[in-house]
Amino acid sequence: MAKNLKSIQRREREREELREQILDVAMSIFTKEGYEAVTIRRIADEVEYTPGALYSYFGDKEDIVFALVVRASKKLNALFQSLEALPHPLERLWATGRAYMRFAMENPVEYDLLFIMSAPIQKMAECDFDETRTAFHILRKTVQECMEQGFLPRADADAAAFAMWSFVHGSVSLMIRKRLAAIPEEKYDDLLQGAFNFLMNAMMPRHQETPAIMLSAPKVLAKKKIGKK
Amino acid sequence: MAKNLKSIQRREREREELREQILDVAMSIFTKEGYEAVTIRRIADEVEYTPGALYSYFGDKEDIVFALVVRASKKLNALFQSLEALPHPLERLWATGRAYMRFAMENPVEYDLLFIMSAPIQKMAECDFDETRTAFHILRKTVQECMEQGFLPRADADAAAFAMWSFVHGSVSLMIRKRLAAIPEEKYDDLLQGAFNFLMNAMMPRHQETPAIMLSAPKVLAKKKIGKK
DNA sequence: ATAAGAATTGAACATTGTTTAATTTACTAT
DNA sequence: ATAGTAAATTAAACAATGTTCAATTCTTAT
Secondary structure (H helix, E strand, O other): OOOOHHHHHHHHHHHHHHHHHHHHHHHHHHHHHOHHHOOHHHHHHHHOOOHHHHHHOOOOHHHHHHHHHHHHHHHHHHHHHOOOOOOOHHHHHHHHHHHHHHHHHHOHHHHHHHHHOOOOHHHHHHHOOHHHHHHHHHHHHHHHHHHHOOOOOOOOHHHHHHHHHHHHHHHHHHHHOOOOOOOOHHHHHHHHHHHHHHHHHHHOOOOOOOOHHHHHOOOOOOOOOOOOO | OOOOHHHHHHHHHHHHHHHHHHHHHHHHHHHHHOHHHOOHHHHHHHHOOOHHHHHHOOOOHHHHHHHHHHHHHHHHHHHHHOOOOOOOHHHHHHHHHHHHHHHHHHOHHHHHHHHHOOOOHHHHHHHOOHHHHHHHHHHHHHHHHHHHOOOOOOOOHHHHHHHHHHHHHHHHHHHHOOOOOOOOHHHHHHHHHHHHHHHHHHHOOOOOOOOHHHHHOOOOOOOOOOOOO
């Protein structure tokens, strides 16, 4: 009766490992070949199990996709939390915007899962997803502080925070979903940076001195400009 | 040999009618039950033909979806063109933004097809789609005029136009794809209007007198507030 | 070694998009 | 009117999808 604790723990750990491996594989296929290629049979092939086996790890395909959303959400949240420490609210706002755009452009599949795809919205609604909710509240708080300290025109903080989120989301999602036929892809980075600068500068009260960070800011995607050569 | 012109014309017209009916039905299913419900067999059922028959009208399913995109594109373009006549560039900019948001919120399926879905992007890339391209150029021209007349801070017109498009796209697509858990749906309209006002006001040079239209502007989605009672 | 329990398989289902040979329909020429 | 022809439509099949479940294998405690 009294089962061996060691083996039951090990079995649980192995189950968890396979679960993670399934998600790894799903993500990898998604990234390399697009969502249509993410198939139960294809995943099963790559983890060397039978399709049916996956159903003892996930209820259905949507559960797999949703698990990917949760992963992506944690990744983005960690990024945001690392910025909360910045004391200057305008610098924080600036850095958050840049980090958001950069995350999206460097992790388009994660971004797609989090903010564009319709596949997981059913289950996202059920879990009602605190992550993005708190992210928005943090953004609003930052905006509010900016207003209080005179870096932004005083106005409804909800509206202003939503406006900024809308801008960054809009710009990256137009790029990710290739709805920018008017602009060649090489110019995406410059455009992103230029539009962001334009908005931030435009919003700053005229008498306000432009903070140093806004003048010396590197490009949004400055770092790893891999491939493309 | 010399075929009867009348009947060949009529056959062509009938073909065209069925083609349109297929698109009507597809759009109707999409609107009422979502994209997953839009199935070749389902469409065939509703037009009272056999699934195979549809393939003499469209090459494949993606062709059908793309035809829906073309339809939506014409609809949106007509809307834009009706605004080109406005002489005052800031008023035109303002009206265009409101019209865009309103189009999206009142025609979420069309908007999805045009700017969010990934299904038709293959064929959109092939046709390289002049519609949205010229729409962007028109927007840029309006922005440019606003800058020249002192209604917007002088800056790169491409970046500024892109920033504005990004904002409106971002806001409506977050709503359409239900990524706004932080905000109850009843507030969508107010938020849209508030964010738009915030951005427009923030961008206007401080010394500039606020044009009348910006003060008296009705809500973005003022008109038909159907249902929801 | 054996029994119990968990994990995995294999085979089946229903549903998808798509193709194609066969059939029906519509129309022209006699 | 009739036969022939070209177009339109069907019916049936295919492969691939998500999913289920009885049968089998594997693991582990006794």
